[in-house]
Amino acid sequence: MKADTLRGHLDALLLAVLDGRKLHGYAIIEALQLRSDGALDLPTGTVYPALRRLERAGWLTSEWDVVSGRKRRTYHLTRSGEQALAAERTEWREFTTVIGGVLGA
Amino acid sequence: MKADTLRGHLDALLLAVLDGRKLHGYAIIEALQLRSDGALDLPTGTVYPALRRLERAGWLTSEWDVVSGRKRRTYHLTRSGEQALAAERTEWREFTTVIGGVLGA
């Protein structure tokens, strides 16, 4: 998959993977790999800054915890993050309809 | 639709709209509007440079013609452009499967 195609959809992916559960950054990357059958292998330099951005936007909150001596920052959706996720899903449907419609049969 | 979502898919759109017919730049913009029910209103500053890029890549060729006093550069797909279009369509299907799969139900 070309690198740039992801653009504008990363936020949706991150919100979706956090829907209904808390995960820390590293686990988010693994969850995305799993859910996509290995197609999505996002570099940490993509994910960590994006999580910070989403937190600044108020869609995520995080707290530090320590598991077997290692520090983790665990993220979960805020109320407005859930709303943002719903909006992203709607946008995704519109987007695929429009582009798919043009690419056509 | 957010601006950035188009990224990485513009080439596919342009190739698709030229599939089986010749069009000049302005008509390409109109055709995309039409096929997308108005959702895609691409600025000329997006389309013209992209067409040049695709031509440099060997996927399009163009010739000038004059219609009622106005000059037009008319584009059509090359053989390798048709192959590129097929590849783009495959990639689109993979892309939507992956992202849609993660965004889930």
Add this chain to the structure above:
DNA sequence: GGCTACACATAGCCTGTCTACATGTAGCCA
């Protein structure tokens, strides 16, 4: 003479993803 539609084109900005690098712990194994 001024307006709108048609038609092409470029310079420079913007922004989000990627590459590369930096830092540190835990646990295994030889």
Add this chain to the structure above:
DNA sequence: TGGCTACATGTAGACAGGCTATGTGTAGCC
């Protein structure tokens, strides 16, 4: 003990490609 791998977070800077703004010019209508 030293080296390796997996785990875990983070930043700086490069890069690309779509967008904004701007410029040029014709045709046709009123």
